[in-house]
Amino acid sequence: MKTTVSVRQVSKSFGKKTVLSEVNLTMEQGQIYGLIGPSGAGKTTLIKMMVGMDVPDEGAVNILGTKMPNLTMLQHIGYMAQSDALYGELTGEENLKFFASMFKMGKAEQKQRISYAADLVNLSQELGKNVSAYSGGMKRRLSLAIALVHDPSVLILDEPTVGIDPELRQSIWQELTRLRSSERKTIVVTTHVMDEAEKCDRLAMVQNGRILTEGTPEQLKRQYNAAGLEDVFLQAGGVRP
Numbered sequence: 001m002k003t004t005v006s007v008r009q010v011s012k013s014f015g016k017k018t019v020l021s022e023v024n025l026t027m028e029q030g031q032i033y034g035l036i037g038p039s040g041a042g043k044t045t046l047i048k049m050m051v052g053m054d055v056p057d058e059g060a061v062n063i064l065g066t067k068m069p070n071l072t073m074l075q076h077i078g079y080m081a082q083s084d085a086l087y088g089e090l091t092g093e094e095n096l097k098f099f100a101s102m103f104k105m106g107k108a109e110q111k112q113r114i115s116y117a118a119d120l121v122n123l124s125q126e127l128g129k130n131v132s133a134y135s136g137g138m139k140r141r142l143s144l145a146i147a148l149v150h151d152p153s154v155l156i157l158d159e160p161t162v163g164i165d166p167e168l169r170q171s172i173w174q175e176l177t178r179l180r181s182s183e184r185k186t187i188v189v190t191t192h193v194m195d196e197a198e199k200c201d202r203l204a205m206v207q208n209g210r211i212l213t214e215g216t217p218e219q220l221k222r223q224y225n226a227a228g229l230e231d232v233f234l235q236a237g238g239v240r241p
């Protein structure tokens, strides 16, 4: 197995508040890796370090063997932030073209990738509309399409399915699973939804900037003798005995 994302002894504070404390994680090619934990646990801060938008005070994050932040790595990383960074006055298609143009891609490939990404999130029929007229769910879908448009080998998705209806959520997860299995992508995803956590190959439970526990969903349930992941989480966090 090839390690694609490596987080080593990462600590981070904002002022006096310690947000991450000696975090170690290893993610591999062909793996969906879930980060779960309560609001404010430090998941987004960790993800921003993977993307290179923030730097650790201590420790290091490596993506595909390269220490982050590193601008050239952006070609290999697809990032979907928690809040959508879209141009409202442009159409969906223009947004996709704009982001695609930042990457090395021929015209024909760009067209094919835009059509694939828009199809995947079921937006093909809406691409001509200005994004300011999109619903919240449509904006999330467009953000996901943008994260995928340059065919990155590492996908980092911060709560990708918030505001997306159950049917599309299911088809997005089907596609994430296919990208993992057929294209051997590494997919890092944060979620608050336990049935999405069940679909991950491995999970890390984050609380107060520390990794409480880590493993496959099955391992975690066995370790805590729990029926479901929610129970594991409550036990690991000391909420339930």
Ligand SMILES: Nc1ncnc2c1ncn2[C@@H]1O[C@H](COP(=O)(O)OP(=O)(O)OP(=O)(O)O)[C@@H](O)[C@H]1O
Binding pocket: 014, 019, 037, 038, 039, 040, 041, 042, 043, 044, 045, 046, 082
């Ligand atoms: N730039 C910043 N300056 C100061 N504090 C920050 C900054 N960014 C994050 N924090 C704080 O760090 C803590 C962790 O935030 P983070 O966004 O990483 O949590 P999270 O686990 O992603 O939460 P959620 O599930 O709600 O997205 C919070 O207390 C937050 O207020």
